[in-house]
Structures are given as C-alpha cells and as structure tokens.
Amino acid sequence: MHAPIPRAAVRALESSRIREVYNDGAGIPDLIPLWVGEPDIPTPDFIKRAANASLAAGETFYSPNLGIEPLREAIARYQQRNGRTVTADRVCATSSGVNAIMLACQAVLDPGDKVVTLAPHWPNIGAIPLILSAPVETVPLHLAQGQRGHMIWRVDLDRLLAAITPKTRLALLNSPGNPTGFAFTREEQQVILDHCRRTGTWILADEVYERLYYEGPAAPSFLDIAGPEDRVIGVNSFSKSWAMTGWRLGWLVAPPALMDGLAKLVEYNTSCAPVFVQRAGVAALDEGDAFITANAALFRRLRDKTAAALSTVPGVTAPVASGGMYSFFRVEGLTDSLAEAKRMSRGAKVGLAPGSAFGPGGEGHFRLCFAQQEATLEKALGRVAGWLRRRG
C-alpha cells in the first residue's frame, strides 16, 4: 500500500504563512488581529433580514447555475449605476470571489497554458492556475513616489507588456490589489487591453476592492473600457464592500460566448450559491450604496492614519494604498517576516501578515489590515510603531 499523499502540484502549494502566524498566536491575550483580510464589522441588518425572509419563505431548493434572475439583474443595475453597460445575461453569480477566479480559470486554462500576474499578490491568485497545471510568471510591483509626494506601489508597464506575449493565455490582474493597495490608472488599463487584443490574451480582472478606492468613487475597471466581445472577465465579491466575508457570494461578468461554459462549470463546482444567500446579495446591491460610501470614507481615514503612524518610524517605508484594506509596508533589514510576525504577536500583541506570504518581492514587508474600529486601530498602530522603534 502506498502512502496516501496528494499530487505533487498540491503538495507544492505553499501552506498559508498568514495561517501559520495566526495559529502560532492563537490564545495570546489582548492581541489585536490585523492579519486577515476581513473588516471587523458584522454584516448590516438589512442584508441579514433578506436572508431570513427567504428562509422563512422556504427557499431551500436549487437555484439556476448562473444565479437567480433578481440577483443577476441587481448586479447589472449596480454595474450600470457605476457607468458600465453590463447586461444581466453576461452575469454569473458564484460561491465567493475566489470561486469566481477558479471558475474563470477552469474556463480558459488548459494544462501548460501560461499565466502572467503581478507580485506581491494575494496567495490565491498564484495558487489557482497551479492547481490547474498552468505555470505562472510574475511581474514585480515596486514602491515609487506618487503624484502627491507620498510613496505608492506602482507597476512597470513596459515589463508587464513584455511578459504578455501571444503565448500568454491569461493575464490575472488584481486592482486595487491585495496586499499592496496598488491600482491601475485608466490609461494603463487601456494600454494593457490594447496589447492583450493583439496577443489574444484573456484578462481576468479581480476587482473585488473597486469600491474601497480612495482616489474617487470607484477604481478604474477593465469593464469600463472593454466591449462585450473582448476577452475580458471581471471578478467581484460581496465580501469586502458589503462586509459579507462569511456569506461566500461573488460574481463574474464575461463575454456572451462564455456564459454556457460558465453555467456548466458552476454546475460541476458548487451547482449554485444558496438562494437565501443570493437574496441577501440583492438587498446588499439595491440598498447598500450608502453603507459602501460611508465605509470607504472611514477606511480612507484609517488608511491615512496608518500611513502617518508607520511613517514616523525610522527604517519603515509606508506607502499610501490607492484602494483596498491594507498597508503593505517595508521594514529596513527585515529578512524573515514570518519569524518576526510571530515575535510581534507575542511582543507587541498585534497580529500582522508576513510579507513572504505574498509571493515574489513580498519578503521584507508586513501586511496590516486597517479595516477596524478606529480606536482598535489606533491602539494597534501605537503598539506596532513602538515595537519597530525598539527593534530598529
């Protein structure tokens, strides 16, 4: 009998270093956890009520693979309110944002197909193509001086375009980005789209943080400039903007020719999201704009507070995130962010994610999720700054 081990491609997937710090720090009293990408506010009541009403009405049966029509239409209306001409027939509801990426990758990636992405990146973006036996090439983001004088994460567009060739099947682009808070400009997106039209490359645009954007009401989206026949798939999620991480609901916008294939893939992955969860999604979309606006304003203030507090520490480069919920900051001389994050859990009683969890270029940094109650965040920032000062 052989030892029951999974395939090499799965063994090669890194275990989450975020989880390793989390497990190591479990049970430390008075620790403030800023390691996970999760706002600390529960889902608003008006969203929960929609789920309760659906359950009470006995909606405990299968849904169509692409989602119930009211949800697909609410998503289309939401996109239209944000200035896009997306119609409901191009919408596929999914069992979370990460599930949307998995489905889109299953739709376009054969084994051996080349994928290009940016780094540092969300671990899931690197892992999903590998599960499907598609190799991933990363193009590095870098810290640079922004227009307003502060540091921001930027892409080297020439390097990205050079990496995307006619042999590249998919460009998997997360903007605003986790962990860096990097965001494409409209002009950069247009250049990338034009380039990918020439190379025949699919763009999978992970835009789950588009409404947590601090340079305007919504981040530039590839859906703003792509036509319905372009090889562009947009990924979104209810998790971040509507404080619904635990609901596992997301969506895809795709070309019409892809929808039949996506419906089949949904059938063979989860078949559908629960109808009562989809009803909650309808309430979130139709009644949630004020919630998002208020949250984005709060998070913007928290972002500024975070960058200001960390920037006072010698040896720390704390960029200002264009979007998202994170500060991904550099610490001079930091070479083992995993070990240091564990020490900080005990010593400073703040849980951060180690930069090495986020792929090439991540070492030497920490990720801090600033989407917290303001008083909690202030306390945490004091502790982190103090720890880093003593360390330096």
Added chain:
Amino acid sequence: MHAPIPRAAVRALESSRIREVYNDGAGIPDLIPLWVGEPDIPTPDFIKRAANASLAAGETFYSPNLGIEPLREAIARYQQRNGRTVTADRVCATSSGVNAIMLACQAVLDPGDKVVTLAPHWPNIGAIPLILSAPVETVPLHLAQGQRGHMIWRVDLDRLLAAITPKTRLALLNSPGNPTGFAFTREEQQVILDHCRRTGTWILADEVYERLYYEGPAAPSFLDIAGPEDRVIGVNSFSKSWAMTGWRLGWLVAPPALMDGLAKLVEYNTSCAPVFVQRAGVAALDEGDAFITANAALFRRLRDKTAAALSTVPGVTAPVASGGMYSFFRVEGLTDSLAEAKRMSRGAKVGLAPGSAFGPGGEGHFRLCFAQQEATLEKALGRVAGWLRRRG
C-alpha cells in the same frame, strides 16, 4: 481579435439534457416535474432555526477552511453512530457534495490521469475529471434479476476489476447510485478495496444517498471497511437526506495525510462554507435522525409504488432501486429519450429526465424522481403509465 470562447475541454462538456427538457417544458400548466434530483419538501424548521440563530449572533465572518469544529465533530459523531471509526480530524466540510468531488479530484488527479467509473452515471461524475483534463473510462451497469425476483441494476465486478489497473489513478464510485438506484454489497466493496490496494488506485466513494437505502438502515460504505491510511475518500452531502439541496453543504472523509492538501484546496475553491450554513448542518446531524428514518420509510413506499405502476406497462422494465430517489426504467424501442421526454412534458404533463443525460448505456431509459408528496406521485405515475401505454 479572436472569438472569446472557452477551452475545448469545456466546450466538449455536454450541456445538461435534463436542463434542456426543463427549459423546453417551462410554463406548461399543471405539469408535474420529476426531472430534477430534489425532494419536494422544504428543509425542516429545526435546521432553519439554527441558521437564523447564527445570523442573529453575527456569525458573518470567515470559517476555518476545513469547517468549524462543532460541524466536524458532529459529522464524526454521525459517522460513529453509523458504526464507523471516523474522527473529526479526517473530516473536511465542503460547499456541497459536488464541490467535495471537485476538491477530491483536484487533490489526486494530474492531467492525463486515468479515471474509472460506472455508467449510466450522474453527469457530474463524468464531467469533473474532464474539466481537470483526466480521461474517464466507464464500466457498464446492467439490469438483472435480483434475489427477490424483481429487476435491479447490477455491476459486473469482473469487468470493473479488469478496468482498474496500476495505471488507474482513481475509481469514482457512486453507490447508492444516481440515476440507477444501484448499490454495492459489502462483499463487492471488499473485493474492490482489496484490488485497489494492489493497484494503488484511489477510491472516491460518492455515498450521498447512503441513508436513502431500502435494504437496511444505511447502505454499505467504503468507510466501513477502509482504514484511515487507505486511499479512500468518502463524499457525503446534506442535500438529499436532510432535504437541504439549496444549502450547498457537504463533506469529505479522507486519510490524515490528505487533510493539509484539502485545506489548501478549499481555500482556493470557495475558502469555506458560510458559518450559518455550517450551524444548520450541526442541527441536521444532531437532531435529524428521526427525520431521515421517516423520510427513508416514505421513499421506500414511493419506490415500491413507482416500480409497481410502471411494471404494468407492456415494454417497460422498471427495476426496484436499492437506494436513492430515482426509478431508472427501460422502455422498449425508445431510441431518442430527449425528444420523447419533451413530448411527454406536453402530452402527459409529467417532466422526466432523458436517459441519454446519464452517459453510456443511458439511452432507452427515463429517470423519474419519486421523492414527492404521495398524492402528487400517484397522479404522475398514472399519467406516465397512460402515456407509455398509448405510445406502445
């Protein structure tokens, strides 16, 4: 610009012929739909209450990838009540039964790996390996005289064993089976397990109908006879036994060495099932035994009624299902079950699934889901028998 179409492997997946009949028959007044694998009773209130309580308590955040501990422990207790020595550390909660199969296949199948399964089969069982670029070989089930004189679906064990060689990575075995109601005996399972130990082949046992079994309280399970180190993965689901199709909750039982890999794969597929759905699962497991027993007794009566009614029709061979919710019956001279199912929707006002939806050997049959209110089923059986008589 190239046309935006999905990969060939996805285009090659058959669209659901069940859905084709369903769409064709949508809007026919007074039609009785027996095409989908779904009991027509809503989820019991004691299960819904657990979800509502969880939502009210604000459990709207991420769960651990393998599921919350109370659910994993409730699943272990449930398995133990059914005579198995499964411990909670070998349990992985999943976002539905089909999601469990997808995860298990991602854990063990590299592109090109050989899969063996039985046919006729649930379409999803044939499709999932193909999505992962793993070819599927089917071994035919056949109709035979059972011990009590009536017809049943059986496996030719010699053919199955001959198909499983050292080159076979996975045997994907659904028992009790959809659509046939076929079930392995304990002796057959032991022979298969012994054989797969020799060939080094994984067994993925889809046992979601194990409690809807009519020869005893639970169908023989590979988990009854496999040790924790065997290459055996058990798939189960809350959908059928607890009338929770719409909740999308299932689970895997796997060898300890597989659990780390499964946790990673859950992270990259859906990250977790919603906590409030998992709480509903705990209630189902801990308080649902009486519900299952009553339901199985009812379904057994409905199964007998179905076989008896269909057997009176000349040219019809109606086997008696050992488990599950379906009668998969043969109609003499039937060569296009898809077209005939559409005609029957209009002519007899009963919706059946065409046999051709279920892979090799399915043509010439219909699948009828008998898990209905008794009066509804009786009416439907009268209509189907009348239609088939007039046809013959």
